[in-house]
Amino acid sequence: MKAPLRGYYIYWAGFLPLYTLAFPAFCSAQFTRTQTSVVQVVYFNDFNANPGTIFPEWSSPGYTYWGDSITGRGTQPVTNVSSPNLVQRFLGEFGGPALVQPGNKANIRVEDTVRLSLDSLPPHKSLTIEFDLYILKSWDGNSPLYGPDRFALSVEGGPVLIDKTFSNNPKTDSDGSLQDFPSPGCAPQLGAYEVGTLGYNSFFKDSMYHLKFTFAHTADSVRLNFSSSLFEGKGTDDESWGLDNVRVTSIN
Ligand SMILES: [Ca+2]
Ligand SMILES: [Ca+2]
Ligand SMILES: [Ca+2]
DSSP states (O other), X not given: OOSOOOOEEOOOOOEEEEEEEEOOGGGXXXXXXXXXXXXXXXXXXXXXXXXXXXXXXXXXXXXXXEETTEEEEEOOOOOEEEOTTSSOEEEEEESOOBOSOTTOOOOOEEEEEXXXXXXXXXXXXXXXXEEEEEEEEOOBTTOTTTOOOEEEEEETTSOEEEEEEOBOOOOHHHHOOOBOSSSTTBOTTTTOSEESOSOOOTTTOEEEEEEEEEEEOOSSOEEEEEEEEEESOBOTTTEEEEEEEEEEEEEO
């Protein structure tokens, strides 16, 4: 393991006082406190607990699929796993079930959502969510043949923080597999802070992104929906994703 087993925790991060300098007559500097921001980490989890751990704050409304004259839905377990090379544990793998036999071409879209629910938040004016997103195996980005393959994060009853295509498919000429993260028409895996470190598929590999968003929020509870919309229907052995180092900070 790269990181110690820490589990998740909730704690005060302390106070961040903001001051302005005032220079009255005699030019004697004087500090005047005009505002105090309270910054508090209200949630963190590195998911380094034993694989198969249930984290009660995480749940799923399940997956849905449609295409090739079939539609359906099912339940999505939410737990943590180890990467194949055992260097990391994370929440995953998500993306939906295999709906075709291995090796067959399918034209099925699968949408899968996992949800973080936090209650009893301290008084605040905004929240920051940051996390590592692991894009695993053969995501195809904008491909008209095998995509689009999208990842999204939204606040229930609030804004969509990200909804972008991601790609691990280097065959951009034949498959049109560019990605829209961080901006439209980018090369596969652009912006990833690491590629191929988790030991997945040797051709498509895996890519790790650090994402961070701040949004206005005042209620004492929040629901954050992390979701994928993947095209092919071959299941998590073919295209999947995971989350790690999820941190939520409140700012008052
Ligand atoms: Ca981890
Ligand atoms: Ca694929
Ligand atoms: Ca795909």
